[in-house]
Amino acid sequence: xxFQDLGLYEAVVHGAxxxxxxxxxxxxxxxxxxxxxxxxLIASAQTGTGKTAAFGLPILSRLKKSNGxxxxxxxxxxxxxxxxxxxxxxEFSVFTDLETVVIFGGVGYGAQREALARGVDIIVxxxxxxxxxxxxxxxxxxxxxxxxxxxxxxxxxxxxxxxxRRIVEKCPKERQTLFxxxxxxxxxxxxxxxxxxxxxxxxxGARRSAAETVTxxxxxxxxxxxxxxLKAMLERTEYHSVIVFCxxxxxxxxxxxxxxxxxxxxxxxxxxxxxxERVDALEGFKTGRYEVMIATDIAARGIDIAGVSHxxxxxxxxxxxxYVHRIGRTGRAQSEGDAFTIMTAEELPHVKAIETxxxxxxxxxxLENFPYFFTMLFQEDEAAKVLKNIRGARxxxxxxxxxxxxx
Numbered sequence: 186x187x188f189q190d191l192g193l194y195e196a197v198v199h200g201a202x203x204x205x206x207x208x209x210x211x212x213x214x215x216x217x218x219x220x221x222x223x224x225x226l227i228a229s230a231q232t233g234t235g236k237t238a239a240f241g242l243p244i245l246s247r248l249k250k251s252n253g254x255x256x257x258x259x260x261x262x263x264x265x266x267x268x269x270x271x272x273x274x275x276e277f278s279v280f281t282d283l284e285t286v287v288i289f290g291g292v293g294y295g296a297q298r299e300a301l302a303r304g305v306d307i308i309v310x311x312x313x314x315x316x317x318x319x320x321x322x323x324x325x326x327x328x329x330x331x332x333x334x335x336x337x338x339x340x341x342x343x344x345x346x347x348x349x350r351r352i353v354e355k356c357p358k359e360r361q362t363l364f365x366x367x368x369x370x371x372x373x374x375x376x377x378x379x380x381x382x383x384x385x386x387x388x389x390g391a392r393r394s395a396a397e398t399v400t401x402x403x404x405x406x407x408x409x410x411x412x413x414x415l416k417a418m419l420e421r422t423e424y425h426s427v428i429v430f431c432x433x434x435x436x437x438x439x440x441x442x443x444x445x446x447x448x449x450x451x452x453x454x455x456x457x458x459x460x461x462e463r464v465d466a467l468e469g470f471k472t473g474r475y476e477v478m479i480a481t482d483i484a485a486r487g488i489d490i491a492g493v494s495h496x497x498x499x500x501x502x503x504x505x506x507x508y509v510h511r512i513g514r515t516g517r518a519q520s521e522g523d524a525f526t527i528m529t530a531e532e533l534p535h536v537k538a539i540e541t542x543x544x545x546x547x548x549x550x551x552l553e554n555f556p557y558f559f560t561m562l563f564q565e566d567e568a569a570k571v572l573k574n575i576r577g578a579r580x581x582x583x584x585x586x587x588x589x590x591x592x
Contacts (some may be wrong), residue, residue: 200277246332258352286305312352381497404525422523437453452466496523
């Protein structure tokens with residue numbers, strides 16, 4: 186099947202072809218016919234499967250020509266995703282006169298206010314800044330025809346549900362609503378019952394394993410040697426570009442400072458960075474000005490960075506799905522990639538959860554000639570028993586082991 190077979194507006198097809206789109210992906214093949222007819226839709230598919238085109242191409246095909254009124258709103262959980270979707274819409278619509286504007290916080294209001302005043306067909310926005318403009322009376326959704334909630338599970342994780350409800354309440358009742366998400370937890374089902382009308386549902390099998398192009402392994406180490414092992418990995422690995430994932434923003438900043446002291450060119454990406462810092466980090470990493478990006482999970486989903494040769498998990502992710510998302514930042518577009526995960530004894534329960542989720546035992550590796558301290562992880566089965574006993578004892582005392590570790 187080709188994009189011409191899906192009923193899309195010819196000018197939009199030309200825009201997609203100009204971007205290198207040849208055949209629709211499974212999510213595009215199933216979602217586009219529903220969306221182009223105006224039906225409500227809940228679609229789940231993993232990052233990297235082409236969700237933006239799956240809703241972007243039919244939306245642009247339905248709108249066709251500009252009339253200077255806002256007819257489509259797309260909500261995104263992060264600035265980076267909003268910018269990425271805006272860029273894709275502009276590329277898809279290059280042979281039309283449709284206007285797209287992006288609205289997000291962390292920057293001044295002036296340029297965004299001017300763009301809105303000129304009149305736009307499509308708004309891509311994060312919830313907080315959009316609500317600011319709505320409260321100031323600078324956005325009118327009276328002519329809105331299409332509402333898209335993208336990465337809905339991520340929006341729920343980030344606590345945006347109250348803001349989303351306030352925004353949806355200001356949209357016309359007669360509209361098309363599209364939900365796109367990597368997963369569909371119960372909260373989304375409840376929201377959809379209030380927000381959508383008889384939606385069709387599409388689920389493209391959630392990836393529960395690493396891509397075949399990614400080689401991945403766990404590297405056990407004593408907690409006091411985590412940074413030393415990271416440094417040794419970077420010194421001994423022939424890499425093009427590396428993303429190092431940390432659990433916390435403070436941890437990311439600390440590791441970045443330490444690597445800068447070791448003369449690495451480092452970018453940092455997390456939600457406490459200013460918008461200009463985040464744009465600089467992404468652009469510098471893409472162009473090679475920075476060789477290493479230190480990031481929290483804000484970069485694990487949705488951010489499309491080509492050519493990442495290696496991913497290193499400095500901290501084992503606490504949610505198994507995040508492991509798949511993180512290591513999926515490398516080995517993209519059929520290129521090969523490597524993913525290393527540094528693990529300590531305390532993180533062993535998360536390691537076991539990941540292996541259960543992906544239904545495979547991940548190899549344990551040791552870096553040759555690294556001066557390892559002894560760790561119970563070199564006797565992993567025994568370490569698992571010890572950790573289980575510790576967790577049980579703390580639970581009996583009314584002490585939440587997991588909660589403390591997540592602080």
